[in-house]
Amino acid sequence: MTKESYSTKTTANEKGIHTDFINNMTYGEYLKLDQILSGQERLSDHHDEMLFIVIHQVSELWMKLILHETNAAIHSIQSGDMQTSFKQLARVSKIQSQIIQAWDVLSTLTPAEYMEFRDSLGQASGFQSYQYRLIEFALGYKTPHILKIYEKDAELHKQLKEAYEGPGLYDVAIDALAEAGFKINPEVLNRDYSKPYEEDDSVREAWLTVYRDVENYWDLYQLAEKLVDIEDWLQQWRFRHMKTVERIIGFKVGTGGSSGVNYLKKVLDQRFFPELWSLRTEI
Numbered sequence: 001m002t003k004e005s006y007s008t009k010t011t012a013n014e015k016g017i018h019t020d021f022i023n024n025m026t027y028g029e030y031l032k033l034d035q036i037l038s039g040q041e042r043l044s045d046h047h048d049e050m051l052f053i054v055i056h057q058v059s060e061l062w063m064k065l066i067l068h069e070t071n072a073a074i075h076s077i078q079s080g081d082m083q084t085s086f087k088q089l090a091r092v093s094k095i096q097s098q099i100i101q102a103w104d105v106l107s108t109l110t111p112a113e114y115m116e117f118r119d120s121l122g123q124a125s126g127f128q129s130y131q132y133r134l135i136e137f138a139l140g141y142k143t144p145h146i147l148k149i150y151e152k153d154a155e156l157h158k159q160l161k162e163a164y165e166g167p168g169l170y171d172v173a174i175d176a177l178a179e180a181g182f183k184i185n186p187e188v189l190n191r192d193y194s195k196p197y198e199e200d201d202s203v204r205e206a207w208l209t210v211y212r213d214v215e216n217y218w219d220l221y222q223l224a225e226k227l228v229d230i231e232d233w234l235q236q237w238r239f240r241h242m243k244t245v246e247r248i249i250g251f252k253v254g255t256g257g258s259s260g261v262n263y264l265k266k267v268l269d270q271r272f273f274p275e276l277w278s279l280r281t282e283i
């Protein structure tokens, strides 16, 4: 052994080992494909259960990126970096338009095929998707009973509670209105983020001015339209979910214990950024 190679060996610290691993790393190792591709375990031996699992997993992966971008956008807005937030929020909308395509694939599942493996799902339901709830919270949409679903898992419950009690995208957008000099009701500015948001006249008036005087409030206008895009896509996702469910299980009750399609129809009435919609009637 030469002195040189000996010395590299003995001085090989963690960084060296890490570099060595990266240099020899394969595509599959980097993407952890062993982990990802070993997670499609059908509980029935039904051919179509694979479709059902993959659609959900793909949707959850996209949700992970939506959360990553939305939380980053919240930070960007808080630090006054509007341009960066526009880029992040535009990406969220594009992802949403991708996820919606999944309903077309799932609609190829016939009602009879689904009924052949539905029993294997037990009481599991999309109702329990914690990433979906984290997205709702990040958008500022809070419903009091939701956290109860996760009470049995202390760590998950803690993570959700933190997001539930923190400011959402709409809260920081309203702060940006105040920052720009708009008179916003102090009760809104100091509100308890864990309470469902209630429409407010001062917020609607501020957005109205932004929409009427776009040239002077270009950043805020762009921010508002990005939020409208996101709510619009989310409602489209909800609508396609509801219609796909009706197409596949009709009006059967849900595995999660809800009334099924009628519950999903009711959820469609809930709004995220109410003033951004109501102002349009007044313009």
Ligand code: HEM
Residues within 6 Å of the ligand: 055, 056, 059, 060, 106, 114, 124, 125, 126, 127, 128, 129, 132, 241, 245, 248, 249, 253, 254, 255, 256, 257, 258, 259, 260, 261, 263, 264, 267
């Ligand atoms: C055959 C396909 C599907 C059927 C029959 C179905 C059915 C249902 C039903 C009946 C509910 C109401 C809760 C319950 O009682 O279970 C629900 C909720 C939900 N599902 Fe699905 N679903 C399907 C596919 C999907 C997919 C692909 C996703 C994507 C991740 C998804 C995500 C959700 C979410 C997030 C909720 C909660 C909605 C809310 O509370 O606002 N579902 N689903």
Ligand SMILES: N[C@@H](CC(=O)c1ccccc1NC=O)C(=O)O
Residues within 6 Å of the ligand: 056, 118, 121, 124, 125, 126, 127, 249, 253, 254, 255, 256
């Ligand atoms: N709630 C559905 C079951 C269901 O769709 C589901 C079951 C397990 C994992 C994800 C699911 N997807 C969305 O709700 C049903 O009532 O058939």
